[in-house]
Amino acid sequence: QMGTIEMGDIENGPMGRFVPEAMLWDLPFIFRDIEHAHTVLDGDMGQFVQKKYDEVGIRHLAYNDGGFRYFTNNLRPIKTMADMKGMKIRVMESKVMIDTINAFGASAIPMAFGELYTALQQGVVDGQENPMNLIFSQRFYEVQKYLSLSGHFYYPRQYIANLAWFSKLSEEHQKIIAEASKEACDIQREELAKYEIEMVKVLKEKGMEINEVDKTDFLKAAQEKIYPAYYETLGSGNADYGKELVERVVNTK
DSSP, rough: OOOOOOEEEEESGGGGGTGGGGGGGGGTTTTSSHHHHHHHHSHHHHHHHHHHHHTEEEEEEEEEEEEEEEESSSSOOOOOOOGGGGOOOOOOHHHHHHHHHHHHSSSSOOOOOGGHHHHHTTSSSEEEEEEEEHHTTTGGGGTEEEEEOOOOOOEEEEEEEEEEHHHHHHHHHHHHHHHHHHHHHHHHHHHHHHHHHHHHHHHHHOOOOEEEEHHHHHHHHHHIIHHHHHHHTTTTHHHHHHHHHHHHHTTOO
């Protein structure tokens, strides 16, 4: 935004501070699956949010995949929401994450990522939630027994640029950067999809027990407790507008 750096590949977490509508993507179970996520982000709704970035001095170029997030823990498989009762789950310093995990019946424990492995190892927390690539790369399989394929959050990343810098480029160079960003996004999505399939196999080989999750009660908690609590924030003070935004995403086919 300030122009200290010209471009970046940024996760969605901090974006809501600049563009409230971007917090839509942070809501639990806002996307049914990866196809729904891509349809929304690449369609009218995604473009609507992208244009909001111009108003705060940022050019949003493309969405790539941060991946769905999954629960791991050492107590038991999380097959239904009831299995989360009493669990201490590490989360990022994110209000919507904290509210969500608490709404699911667990106790959300905000903690710096660098402290997480040791906290899991020592039993300070029972579990955590992250995308598949981090569960593997951070070797959480060494200190966690169960991996539950909850997909409760989906975090897009985005290629963004300082708008003032971008606007000074020639039209030809702007077009090249925009097209390259979209192409890179498409390639990254394909590679992450293949990587996640492979990681499930690898994590099983590493000794993790992996299970599917009945999302019925999770989804109900998200829709009844979390979404309404964030309508006003999403709508910059207008709860009706925030509700409309959520419904537009949910109803996208």
